[in-house]
Amino acid sequence: MKSNFDNTGILIKKPVAWLSADSTEPQIAISSRIRLARNIANLKFPITSSDNERDYILEIISGACDKVHLFNEKLSFNMSQLSQIERKFLLERHLVSREFCSGNKGSSLFIDSDESFGLMINEEDHLRMQIFSPGIKFKALWENISQKESLLNNEIPFAFDSKLGFLTSCPTNIGTGIRVSAMLSLPALTLSTQINQIIYATGKLGMTVRGLYGEGSEALGYIYQLSNQSTLGENEEEIIGRVGSTVNRMIQHELDARTLLIQNRRDFLSDFIGRSYAIMRHSYLITEKEALNALSAIRMGLDLNMFDSLDMEKVNALFVMVQDAHLQKCLRKELKPPELDAKRAELIRKFLIN
Amino acid sequence: MICNICNKNQATIHIQEVVNGAKKSLHICQICADAKGISVTGLNGINLSELFKTVHNTIAAPQIAQKTPDSNITTQPEIIVCSSCLWDSEKLKKTGRLGCPQCYKAFSGILGYSIPSLHRGDFHVGKKPITSIQNRNDAMVDIFRLQTKLDNLVQNESYEEAAIIRDKINTLKSTIV
Numbered sequence: 001m002k003s004n005f006d007n008t009g010i011l012i013k014k015p016v017a018w019l020s021a022d023s024t025e026p027q028i029a030i031s032s033r034i035r036l037a038r039n040i041a042n043l044k045f046p047i048t049s050s051d052n053e054r055d056y057i058l059e060i061i062s063g064a065c066d067k068v069h070l071f072n073e074k075l076s077f078n079m080s081q082l083s084q085i086e087r088k089f090l091l092e093r094h095l096v097s098r099e100f101c102s103g104n105k106g107s108s109l110f111i112d113s114d115e116s117f118g119l120m121i122n123e124e125d126h127l128r129m130q131i132f133s134p135g136i137k138f139k140a141l142w143e144n145i146s147q148k149e150s151l152l153n154n155e156i157p158f159a160f161d162s163k164l165g166f167l168t169s170c171p172t173n174i175g176t177g178i179r180v181s182a183m184l185s186l187p188a189l190t191l192s193t194q195i196n197q198i199i200y201a202t203g204k205l206g207m208t209v210r211g212l213y214g215e216g217s218e219a220l221g222y223i224y225q226l227s228n229q230s231t232l233g234e235n236e237e238e239i240i241g242r243v244g245s246t247v248n249r250m251i252q253h254e255l256d257a258r259t260l261l262i263q264n265r266r267d268f269l270s271d272f273i274g275r276s277y278a279i280m281r282h283s284y285l286i287t288e289k290e291a292l293n294a295l296s297a298i299r300m301g302l303d304l305n306m307f308d309s310l311d312m313e314k315v316n317a318l319f320v321m322v323q324d325a326h327l328q329k330c331l332r333k334e335l336k337p338p339e340l341d342a343k344r345a346e347l348i349r350k351f352l353i354n
Numbered sequence: 355m356i357c358n359i360c361n362k363n364q365a366t367i368h369i370q371e372v373v374n375g376a377k378k379s380l381h382i383c384q385i386c387a388d389a390k391g392i393s394v395t396g397l398n399g400i401n402l403s404e405l406f407k408t409v410h411n412t413i414a415a416p417q418i419a420q421k422t423p424d425s426n427i428t429t430q431p432e433i434i435v436c437s438s439c440l441w442d443s444e445k446l447k448k449t450g451r452l453g454c455p456q457c458y459k460a461f462s463g464i465l466g467y468s469i470p471s472l473h474r475g476d477f478h479v480g481k482k483p484i485t486s487i488q489n490r491n492d493a494m495v496d497i498f499r500l501q502t503k504l505d506n507l508v509q510n511e512s513y514e515e516a517a518i519i520r521d522k523i524n525t526l527k528s529t530i531v
Contacts, residue, residue, distance in 0.1 A: 039455065042495045048439045048453035052501050060494060124451070146481065157491035158483045159455040164469075165478025167455040171465055172472050174458075176480035206474060233475015 007075045008086045010113070012329050016093050017115035017132055019316045027299055027312060028251045030183040030223065031134050033094075034141045034240075036149055037168045037177035038127040041157040045169040046104070046122045054106025054122045061121050062110070064155035070119075070148060071112050079107040085334060088325035094132070094183075096120060117148070124169045125177075127152075136247055138180055138240045146236070165232060175232030180243040183212075184250055187222040187300045188257035191272065195224075198253055206230055207246050212292070221292035221319070226250060258300070273301035281352050283345040285338055291322040291348065310352075318351055355432070357383035367433055436460035493530045497523055 019030060039045060040061075046054055065071065079087060079096075080103045087101040096109055100123045111118035120128040129152075131145040159167040165175035173179070189195045199209045208229045212220040226247060228239045261269045276297035279290065286294075295315055302312050320326055327344055328335055335343060357365045358381050365381035434443040437460065441453025446461055458465065470476045500523050507516040 040494060041491045042455060043498050044439045044454040045452065047449070047451050048441055050502065050505055052505050053498060056498060056501050149481075150484065153484045154487070155490075157485075157487050157494075160483045161455075161458060161478075163477055164458060165480060166483070167458055169451045169453075171450075171452065171469055174469070175473065175478045178480070230473040232469070232473035232478060235480040 007077055008082070008089050008329060010075065011093065011115070012089075012326065014115075015313075015317055016320050017134070019134065019320065027303055028185055028254050029136045029247060030185055031094075031132060032136045032138055032141060033130060033132050033179075033181050033183070034138065034145050035128055035130045035179045035181075036145060037125045037173045037179075038129065038149070038152075038156075038166060039125050039159040039168060040127075041159045043126070043159075046106070046124065046126065047169055049106075049122075051105040054104065057126050058106045058108055058121050060156060061119070061127060061152075062108070064152055065110060065119070067155055068151040070151060071110065071117070073113040075111050075113050077109040077111075079103040079109065080105050085325045085328050089329050092320070092323040092325050095130075097123060097128075099123060117145075125173070127156075136182055136244065138244050142180075142236060142240055172229075173231050175230075176234075176236050176239065178231055178236050178239055179227050180240050181225050181227035182243065182247045184224050184226060184247070184254070185222060185296055185299060186224055186250070186254050187296050188261055189254050190222045191269075192257050192261060194253070194257060198250065199224075202226060202246055202250070203229075205242070205246055207243070220289055221296040223292075223296065258304070262304070269304075270306070273297050273304070273306055277301065277307070280348050283348070285341040286322075286345040286348065287337070287341055288322060288324050288344070291344060292319065295319045295322065314351070318348065321351075322348060355381045357381060357386050359383070359386040365432070367435060434461060434463070490530050493526050497526050497530075500526070 040057065043049075043057065044053065046057070049057065062076075065074070077086075077090065079100060082090075082103065087096070087103060090096045090109065091098060091101055093115065095111055095115065095118055097120065100107060100109070100120050104122060106122045108121045109118060110121070116133065117131050118129075120130070129145060129149060131141045131148075133141055161167055166177040168174050168177055186195060186198075189198055202209055206229045208227050210225045210227070212223045212225070226243070228243050231239070234242075276294035279286070280294050280298065283290075295318060298307070298310070298315055299312065299319075301307055302310060302315060321330060322344055324340065327340065327347065330347075331343055355365045357363045360383060363383035363385060365383050367382045367384070367387050432443070436442070436453055436457045438456035439454035441457055441460075443461060443464060446452060446457075446464065452458065452461065500519050504516055504519045504523065507513075507519060
């Protein structure tokens with residue numbers, strides 16, 4: 001196992017696992033994720049546990065992970081020992097939740113070095129197991145994470161009730177404890193102001209739509225996270241099926257909105273994408289939000305074959321690098337706006353020229 | 355609900371204990387709670403089982419049902435406390451979270467209403483856990499309890515006793531690794 005502090009340094013040299021370019025399809029469905037919430041039977045949840053109790057929970061889970069060889073190459077992060085920037089860096093890579101970033105004692109993240117699988121220990125529950133993939137691959141993800149969950153369950157007894165299923169700190173997660181989510185890029189639905197209607201309709205279907213960084217975050221870069229709302233009363237396959245069909249519908253809505261924009265408002269759409277590129281190419285001060293929104297527009301431009309000299313991989317890499325913590329990690333210093341915005345603009349200009 | 359100790363005042367603290375699936379309830383007014391040194395946030399150190407035993411032995415169940423609230427007593431919002439982790443209904447309302455698996459039984463009255471509205475059913479139909487490792491769980495629970503005791507001893511600077519508990523913890527840990 002690698003030590004705590006070098007690990008964010010290892011990650012920064014690599015592209016994120018959830019954002020990879022497949023040029024054969026429009027880049028609407030960015031990635032899929034399945035998360036399972038579990039707690040150790042008969043022990044208090046992290047919210048009522050003392051520091052030492054949380055350390056003990058970490059010790060149990062860590063020991064079990066090693067015993068069953070849960071990870072191919074395990075990287076570990078002790079959240080209470082990381083700086084604020086390092087925690088935000090992990091959030092920007094979608095490896096941890098916002099809540100986990102508060103860095104409570106005993107809160108640790110274990111990930112496979114390829115970032116496709118991870119455990120948050122002592123988050124809201126003792127154990128939050130997550131698996132990621134670019135594109136939509138729910139079925140394969142479920143098979144994989146279910147296998148890993150069974151492996152751990154050979155060593156750790158989980159809190160379970162025959163009626164309520166797996167017991168979690170928040171009653172919204174009981175039963176299967178599963179959250180199936182897709183990260184979707186929906187610029188055309190946002191531009192044509194249909195997005196609120198769509199969010200309302202998905203709510204009726206028992207789905208939740210959240211922003212880029214999950215719970216409580218805004219839709220930066222026209223990116224939304226769609227996930228199941230309820231976890232009890234249906235089995236995992238049914239939930240996966242329902243999320244999958246809603247995702248397909250959302251993708252179709254976005255494609256329709258793009259077609260309509262091209263047919264009826266072609267100049268508006270081209271202007272929007274072209275201006276976004278111009279901002280990226282010629283800015284000297286740019287905020288994270290402005291950069292992410294512009295990059296998302298450029299991604300749509302790439303889907304519509306508007307750029308010859310750009311490729312999706314490059315834009316995706318930039319999409320990750322322009323985020324506040326990544327930028328500061330990359331520059332190896334703590335910065336505040338306007339200096340941070342100036343450095344971001346400089347990085348983007350250099351990146352787009354080369 | 356009337357206090358189970360004085361049988362006079364309106365009970366504002368409600369404690370539930372679940373032992374082997376059997377639910378026991380205890381309802382106490384603020385005056386009796388103060389007299390017995392019980393506070394919602396400070397139930398640490400109170401032997402709940404003992405409290406349940408003494409109070410339940412002196413109360414006949416029908417007697418409680420027959421009592422009517424005294425109109426002169428100011429009613430306060432009822433607070434339910436989980437006897438296992440001491441989380442209470444106020445904290446549940448504030449955070450939306452539960453303190454331990456046993457809270458689901460302690461707060462079943464509150465959750466019974468909200469769970470069906472949160473989900474697409476009220477019965478688990480998905481994956482079930484492997485249940486052949488109960489012995490290991492017992493040891494984990496014992497270690498967890500001893501850990502809490504150790505924290506208190508260290509806080510009170512009772513280092514000799516703390517050392518004994520630490521040894522016990524280490525012995526138990528070696529049985530589950």
